[in-house]
Amino acid sequence: RLEQYAALRDLPTVTRDGVSVELHLNAGLLVDLPHIEETGASGIGLFRTELQFMIASAFPRTNEQLKLYRSVLDVAGERPVVFRTLDIGGDKVLPYMRAIEEENPALGWRAIRLGLDRPGLLRSQVRALLRAATGRELRLIFPMVSAVEEFDRARHIVERELTHLRRHGHGLPDRVLIGVMLEVPALLFQLDQLFEKVDFASVGSNDLVQFLYAADRGNPRVADRFDALAPSTLRALKLIADKAAEYGKQVTLCGELASKPLEALALIAIGYRKLSLSPASYGPVKAMLLELDVAAVSALVAPLLATGSEVSTLRPQLKSFAEKA
Ligand code: PEP
Ligand code: MG
Secondary structure (H helix, E strand, O other): OHHHHHOOOOOOOEOOOOOEOEEEEEEOOHHHOHHHHHHOOOOEEEEEOHHHHHHOOOOOOHHHHHHHHHHHHHHHOOOOEEEEOOOOEOOEOOOOOOOOOOOOHHHOOOHHHHHHHOHHHHHHHHHHHHHHOOOOEEEEEEOOOOOHHHHHHHHHHHHHHHHHHHHOOOOOOOEEEEEEEEOOHHHHHOHHHHHHHOOEEEEOHHHHHHHHOOOOOOOHHHHOOOOOOOHHHHHHHHHHHHHHHHOOOEEEEOOHHHHOHHHHHHHHHOOOOEEEEOHHHHHHHHHHHHHOOHHHHHHHHHHHHOOOOOOOOOHHHHHHHHHHO
16 A cells, blocks of 8 residues: 555646645654655645644753744755644643643643743743744744734734834845634634634644533543534634635644545545544545546535535545545
8 A cells, every 4th residue: 555655746736636745744853754755745734733742741942942943944945834833731731841731721721822822931932933934935833822812912923023023133034924723613703703713724623523522632531422514614714714714814724634544535525625633544545536537426515515415424424435435
């Protein structure tokens, strides 16, 4: 199978009916980087910066952060990289940070909430990212944003750091694109205001699905209770893809859904044209994509998601479609 996938490496990621779908990789450490060349991926759709913090024994200094980010950009070369600012708290604890007692850590003081309340940490990370991208393009996203106002505040921190670097005569990135992770359901009802402001968006379906169904993503008793291919999930995801298109903003889906061929097929059917996946899933998802007839699967899916549809999940229909193809 592996050799079979390697043979697909140089084929463009275009479906049988000529639709181009970019496949990017999720990464977080230096060891992930060789996979870009191996797979021929279009770029890194999600770089989880907290991993460096999680394996360290103390807060990585700005310089160590800068070194990692620069290596990532060096390896990626012309290919785009999306860096996510620290997503700590919740299930991602730092051994050297004083633990705070919270009854519901997933709903607690985490990610951008922590970043905005303790901006020192976020500022130093943003500075490292801006400096690592001197003379190049920098793409940034903020995790767990739940209101447009939080995005504004986070972007303001980036702008302040840019001003600071400029004033002190440091080199700057050629271009800075600032986006948002869509993973808190409240953002679904602020999409117009949000897409007015962001440069791009990235859907974190792991958290979005967890919060949509109020089912802990890490608890096997409830994590599989709801099918991600149910109309509720797909309608929510389609709403995002449609709004992004309306505002002319790029959207990538970077949760685990994109890493499963049948789920990825559903995402393409509802309008996603950029997926970011784990390296091990790249071959299987690409193989699916090359065989796919997007017009046919979109025609199958549309009535199943329409008002009045009574299906509880689209899985059987998608499965039989995939098997017949
Ligand atoms: C997600 O929530 O889907 C996501 C991509 O981020 P993480 O899995 O790191 O929370
Ligand atoms: Mg997440």
